Amino acid sequence: MGSILPILTFVAALGSGLIAGFFLAFSATVMWALERQPAPAGIAAMQTINVVVLNPIFLGIFFGTAILSLVLDIAALLRWSEPGSAYLLAGSLLYFVGTFLVTLVCNVPLNNRLAAVKPDSEEGSAVWTHYLSAWTAWNHARTVASLAATSCFIVATAQQWG
Numbered sequence: 001m002g003s004i005l006p007i008l009t010f011v012a013a014l015g016s017g018l019i020a021g022f023f024l025a026f027s028a029t030v031m032w033a034l035e036r037q038p039a040p041a042g043i044a045a046m047q048t049i050n051v052v053v054l055n056p057i058f059l060g061i062f063f064g065t066a067i068l069s070l071v072l073d074i075a076a077l078l079r080w081s082e083p084g085s086a087y088l089l090a091g092s093l094l095y096f097v098g099t100f101l102v103t104l105v106c107n108v109p110l111n112n113r114l115a116a117v118k119p120d121s122e123e124g125s126a127v128w129t130h131y132l133s134a135w136t137a138w139n140h141a142r143t144v145a146s147l148a149a150t151s152c153f154i155v156a157t158a159q160q161w162g
Contacts, residue, residue: 005075006160012072013153015065016095020146027143031136039128043119050111066100084159091152098145106138
């Protein structure tokens with residue numbers, strides 16, 4: 001695994017960087033745009049986004065990087081004395097916990113709740129108000145975690161190739 005480890009680390013850096021950019025785009029533009037819409041329009045748009053995002057490109061990068069993070073966690077622990085292992089472990093944990101698990105535990109339940117409401121209902125409006133603040137806050141956390149993971153993977157790669 002020694003010769004392939006820097007390549008896997010580099011791929012993890014690319015995956016977590018792509019996800020960081022994806023989440024940043026939501027935090028810096030999409031959610032602000034949806035917030036400026038009347039609640040029914042914002043809800044309907046986000047409901048559509050939450051369906052469309054479940055595509056092979058996004059899911060492949062998102063889940064692929066999570067799986068790779070688990071593999072790299074194990075590699076870091078098994079090769080703890082080798083250069084880059086601490087950064088490799090940190091990057092893997094940042095991505096898996098701060099990006100992947102936060103998505104599953106925090107953002108997905110909010111998405112499911114939003115999917116269950118009618119956009120033009122009173123309940124929809126109340127859910128939307130909570131959704132905008134809670135989902136966006138968790139998305140900020142995912143953005144920071146995946147960007148930090150990218151940074152750690154880059155440093156680990158540099159030290160591995162040293």
